[in-house]
Structure formats: C-alpha cells, structure tokens
Amino acid sequence: MKFTIAKADFIKVLQRIQGIVEKRNTMPILANVLLDASDGKITIMATDLEVFIKDSSPAKVTEESSVTVNARKLFEIVKELPGDIIDVASGKDDKVTLKAGKARFNVMGLPSKDFPVFPAIDETVMKELDAETFREMIDKTSFAVSTDETRYNINGFLLESGSGRVRMVATDGHRLALIxxxxxxxxxxxxxxxxxxRKGVMEMKKVLDEKEGTFLLGITQKNAVIKRDNTIIITRLLEGEFPDYSRVIPKDNDKDAIAVRGDLLSSLKRVSLLSTDKIKGVKFNFSNSKLVLASSSPDIGEATEEVDVEYPYGELDIAFNARYFIDMLEALSDEKVRISLKDPLSPGVLRPVNGEDYTYIIMPMRL
Incomplete structure (x- = not known):
C-alpha cells in the first residue's frame, strides 16, 4: 500500500474515529483503524463492535492495499509530522511507514483480514432529516440518559415515530426528558x-455538529445508521424494553409556577454551592408569587435566595436534586419556564411557557 495525502485531510478523518476505537485491551485489533487505499482515496474504518464508522478522504494512491494500525498512536504521529503532505506505505509485514519532511516513522500493524466486517447498509430505509433538528433533540435529552450499565434498557435514547411526529426520550429513573x-x-x-x-448517538452528533444541512438516517432490525457526505456511522440497537414513559408523566399537577429561566438558573447555581456534594439537594419554597431556594451542609453552612415567580397558590415546600434541575434549565433556551407541581412527594414537570414539545420530569427528594 502506498498513498500520499494532505496532512489536514488525514487529521480530519483520524480525529473523527478516536471516540469509537475500543480503549480496553479485550481485542488488540479493535484498538486499530483500518486503512484501505484504492480508487483515488483512502478509506478508514474503526469499531468497538457496538459502533462502526467509515470515512474517506482524497489521496494519491500508487499502490492499492489495506492494513490496520493503532488508531490513537497514528493520530498522534500525524498531528506532529512536519509539512502539509504525508507519504504512507505498508509492506507484506504489515509495518506502516509514514514520511513527511525529514521525519520518518515505522509503526507495527496487523493484517486487515482480521478486522471486523463493516455491516451492510440497506439504502431503502434511509430517510433525509434536518441535522439541526436531530441535533437539538439529542441536546435536549442526552443529560437524562442513565450511566448505570446494569440498567441497559435505559443506557440510551428511545426514538419513536408516528403520525408525522418523531419523539426522543431519555431517563435515568430520577428524571425524564422528552422532546x-x-x-x-x-x-x-x-x-x-x-x-x-448513548455512545453511538453522541458519535453521530459529532458528525451533525460539523455543519448545517441534512443527513440520512436509517433503522433496521438490529442497527441504526447515519450517512453524511463520506461519513457512515452504524450503531447496534439496544435490546430490552424502555419504561412506559407515558405513565410517568403526571396528569394532575395543578399548581403552576412561572419563572424567568435565566434568573432561576443563576440563583439555583449559587444556592447549590452549599448543598451536600453527594445528593445536591435544594429546598424549593413556593408562596405568594415568590420562590425561596435553600440549601445547607452541616460542615459548611447554609444559603438562601429569593426568586420572583408567578405562583397564585398556597405555600408548597418541595426539594429537588439541584444538579438535575440545572441540567433541565440549561437544556432549554426559552425565556420563561413553567414548573407544574402537585405536592411535596409527587414528581415535578418542567416545560417552556410557550410550547409543549419539551417535557422534563424530575422526582422530588426528602431533605
């Protein structure tokens, strides 16, 4: 294999695959990236067996072949090579040589035949979607995805489609986000x-973040795939059943408090500084068109702050995890938010004042 490639192009495609490459030493080949030089381009592939990525870049190919080499080390070398052009070659021993200016690197590789096969793509199920819309749906739900690997059925996003509408839902059992x-x-x-x-979706989002426009999304029985320009990402679907989120959304929260999102966010960040590090609990006292936030830590002290709200009901005391509440407020961009409550032991609902497209549910705490 021999090819010449612009350093900037090589860096771009190698950087894109770094988050997917397997970091654990379960299978050495999964720490590698597959380089395939043919048809006037270099195609790269990487996988952790759950997420697959394929990308390509123009190159001057003088000898077609393929090889695998450590993805992280290759990326580090290419970034530091001098000049703007890099010559890459490999021989029968799968050793990869990189030359630029007066620098030369020889890196041990592994045979390309040992690399996992890239899954086949069914083009007929692909649909064109707006990148900004899908990216927004991810941004407004990703914070609620569970990181508890024992609860595999909520280690990601539920994606539903029907009646001309797409929904994305995430939960960790303490909070739920729906858009x-x-x-x-x-x-x-x-x-x-x-x-x-989660990992597959966040890698997809990186590709969507690069520019505006559209992309292709397809769902099969086992995989989800996106395609944008030369980049293809495939992720295995999670198995299991997502919780029935419709049962979690309260239907009888009859006390609405309306607050300026930015003011509430700033106040909550300040007051939470003196909440205990482990549970981050903050008390919310609603009464007479005001909200008093309060926190305390036995070893440090206490804090209170008053926030103006529209709240024409009787006094209500409830406590929430401040970090969870802050995540919800930061995910929104609306000027005002509606906090719907029932009693101190029932979940709270947070929505924009002007719209029902976002719904956030947060469980109360006992303090």
Whole structure:
C-alpha cells in the first residue's frame, strides 16, 4: 500500500474515529483503524463492535492495499509530522511507514483480514432529516440518559415515530426528558420505537455538529445508521424494553409556577454551592408569587435566595436534586419556564411557557 495525502485531510478523518476505537485491551485489533487505499482515496474504518464508522478522504494512491494500525498512536504521529503532505506505505509485514519532511516513522500493524466486517447498509430505509433538528433533540435529552450499565434498557435514547411526529426520550429513573418534533418521520420497520445507545448517538452528533444541512438516517432490525457526505456511522440497537414513559408523566399537577429561566438558573447555581456534594439537594419554597431556594451542609453552612415567580397558590415546600434541575434549565433556551407541581412527594414537570414539545420530569427528594 502506498498513498500520499494532505496532512489536514488525514487529521480530519483520524480525529473523527478516536471516540469509537475500543480503549480496553479485550481485542488488540479493535484498538486499530483500518486503512484501505484504492480508487483515488483512502478509506478508514474503526469499531468497538457496538459502533462502526467509515470515512474517506482524497489521496494519491500508487499502490492499492489495506492494513490496520493503532488508531490513537497514528493520530498522534500525524498531528506532529512536519509539512502539509504525508507519504504512507505498508509492506507484506504489515509495518506502516509514514514520511513527511525529514521525519520518518515505522509503526507495527496487523493484517486487515482480521478486522471486523463493516455491516451492510440497506439504502431503502434511509430517510433525509434536518441535522439541526436531530441535533437539538439529542441536546435536549442526552443529560437524562442513565450511566448505570446494569440498567441497559435505559443506557440510551428511545426514538419513536408516528403520525408525522418523531419523539426522543431519555431517563435515568430520577428524571425524564422528552422532546417531539412534527413534520418529520423515520422508518423503524415493524417497531413502534427503537433504543439507541448513548455512545453511538453522541458519535453521530459529532458528525451533525460539523455543519448545517441534512443527513440520512436509517433503522433496521438490529442497527441504526447515519450517512453524511463520506461519513457512515452504524450503531447496534439496544435490546430490552424502555419504561412506559407515558405513565410517568403526571396528569394532575395543578399548581403552576412561572419563572424567568435565566434568573432561576443563576440563583439555583449559587444556592447549590452549599448543598451536600453527594445528593445536591435544594429546598424549593413556593408562596405568594415568590420562590425561596435553600440549601445547607452541616460542615459548611447554609444559603438562601429569593426568586420572583408567578405562583397564585398556597405555600408548597418541595426539594429537588439541584444538579438535575440545572441540567433541565440549561437544556432549554426559552425565556420563561413553567414548573407544574402537585405536592411535596409527587414528581415535578418542567416545560417552556410557550410550547409543549419539551417535557422534563424530575422526582422530588426528602431533605
């Protein structure tokens, strides 16, 4: 294998795959990136067996072949090579040589035949979607995804489509985030919804973050795939059943408090500084068109702050995890938010004042 490539192009495709490469030493080949030089381009592939990525970049190919080499080390070398052009070659011993200016690196590789096969793609299920819309749906729900690996069915996002609307839902059992968008749909086959793993979705989002425009999304029985320009990412779907989120959303929270989002966010950040590090609990006291936030830590002290709100009801004391509440407020961009409550032991609901497309549920705490 021999090819010449612009350093900037090589860095771009190698950087894109770094988050997918397997970091654990379970299978040495998974720490590698597959380099395939053919048809006037270099194609790269990486996987951890759950997420697969394929990308390509123009190159001057003088000898077609393929090889695998350590992805992290290759990326580090390419970034530090001098000049703007890099010559890459490999021989029968799978050793990869990189030359630029007066620098030369020889890096041991592994045979490309040992690299996992990239899954086949069914182009017929691909649908064109707006990148900004899908990116927004991820941003407004990703903070609620569970990181508890024993609860695999909530280690990702539920994606549903029907009646010209797409919903994305995430929960960790303490909070739930839901966003829906009208006028778009996906083809999930016979399934009402699919479970997308967090890692795969966040890697997809990196590609969507690069520019505005559209991309292709497809769902099969086992995988979800996105395609944008030369980049293809495939992620295995999670197995299991997502909780019935419709049962979690309170229907009878009849006490609404309306607050300026930025003011509440700033106050909550300040007051939470003196909450205990482990549980981050903050008391919310609603009464007479005001909200008093309070926190305390036995070893440090206490803090209170008053926030103006619209609240024409009797006094209500409730406590929430400040970090969870802050996450919800930061995910929104609306000027005002509506906090719907029932009593100190029932979940709170947070929505924008002007819209029902976002719904956030947060469980109360006992303090």
């Amino acid at each position: 829906s968008r009208e006028g778009i749909s996906i083809d999930a086959g016979s399934k009402e919804g699919v479970l997308l793993p």
